[in-house]
Amino acid sequence: MKDIFLVSNVVFKESIRHKIILSLIILSFLIILSSLILDPIALGERERLVKDAGLSTISLFSLLIIILSGTRLIYQEIEKKTIFIIITKPISRERLLLGKFMGLLLIIYSYSLVSSLFLAVVLFFAKIPFSHSLFYSLLLITMQSTLLSAIAIFFASFASPVLSGIFTLMAYISGQFINDIAFFIEKSSSIIVKIFIKFLMLIIPNFYYLDIKINAVNNLPVSANYMVFAISYTLIYVTLLLFASTLIFGKKEFY
């Protein structure tokens, strides 16, 4: 485990010293804060507006950090040839990749924690209660980020940063709308289309399961069973993606 921790620590240090990542974090804080000054146009929906802006900002900026950081993690090693230094040391390629993933999670979890605390402070000063469903929603945003990180690492294990960035974004967008698309296509009479959609639903991660912002914003309860299902879904998906990524990365040659 020590070698995985060492690699993740380096990924974390490298990222937090990167100006773009720091700028993104500061920008997201400013957006959360700015939701307070939108009070006049909130039309009495101030609580909903602040919560929605906070959750959406954390979710969006997590996605941006993952795309900017995660998709470059592997390629940068190959492009800048730091990989020759690392893989000739007593660490397996699988553990190196897991270290990269853990490092990315460390960045994202730190961001999620700090931004959630910041949102809590903003809510406190705005005299808006921090509900259970808001906490669950933040927890599932973190799960969503975990899944996205695994997707980014998977694509980064074989594609360039630009391509893996595009693939990760596409996986996120299609994962957000897969249920809606499925709903309409279920009405199709073609069996082939139905089978194709079922197949897509199986391989495309369903981010719909991890989005309970509506519950948080409207103070609707979230059951414990649902949380267990959503977290389990994420963990199974992440395990499968990491398994596939290590298989690809293990066979990769570096010239």
Added chain:
Amino acid sequence: MNNIININNVKKTYKMQFPFKRIDAVNGISFNVDENEVFGLLGPNGAGKSTTLKMLMGVIKPNSGNIEILSGSIIDRNIRKKIGFLPENPSFYQFLTAYETLDFIAGLFNVPKELKQDRIKTLIGLVGLSEAMHNPVGSFSKGMVQRLGMAQALINDPEILVLDEPMSGLDPIGRKEMKDIILMMKRRGKTLVFSSHILPDIEMLADKVCVINKGTVVGIGYIHDIIKSELKEFDIEILTNDTINKMLEKYKDECKYFSIHENKIFITITDHIKAEEIVNLVRDNDGKVLSFIPRENKLEDYFMNLMKD
């Protein structure tokens, strides 16, 4: 002596993505490295030296053939713990400092905590980076990165040191310091494998040299056998006169080089008896030998002959 590296008929072909060409980078290379030996891989650019070292270090897999190191495979983590590697033009994480970089790599080797700090500082001092120890690597010059590369290769006090073009990018002082480190490792009984296309470096540092060209071994041998003690040729510079000019005419065809400029003659001749005859003839006829330089066989001659073949 024990063979601790055995490379047997190793081949590597690169497949290009476009225009789908296949390049035979290494085409059946075989050699052995003995314990405590300094082994030099010599060859022109693109000869297959780096590919061979990358295969030795497990960065790329050979298409065929067998590589054995310390009686095992480089895939074995316990074997990798005993090897230090400096890749060609090394690169490091730009935002980490030199100290953090070595700390990270020492961690991968599981260097005990009580030894780590001292070893890092000693190595940083050894490669001359003490003043830049806490600066990010991104601010380093190419030579400084190369020095850090050497420090990281030594962090685990390796039994075998594999260095790919270790003098690359260094200024004359850096080259001297790097050579001193290699010689120090040699004195400590380490086994060194290094590649270079610079003949004097190989001649000075290696015990054994393997010459590679177009992916194959074209020559291999101990430096002391290659650089024979016997003299190869003599360069003679003479202050002459008309009598001497006429008398030396008969030697002209036997000289490798013969040229008259005003009152001087420049000769290169391989036969030492004839060289002595010329010197005596000049002295007996009121001429003067301005210089007489015997030249030994050099690695350069061996290398150039192999390249011609």
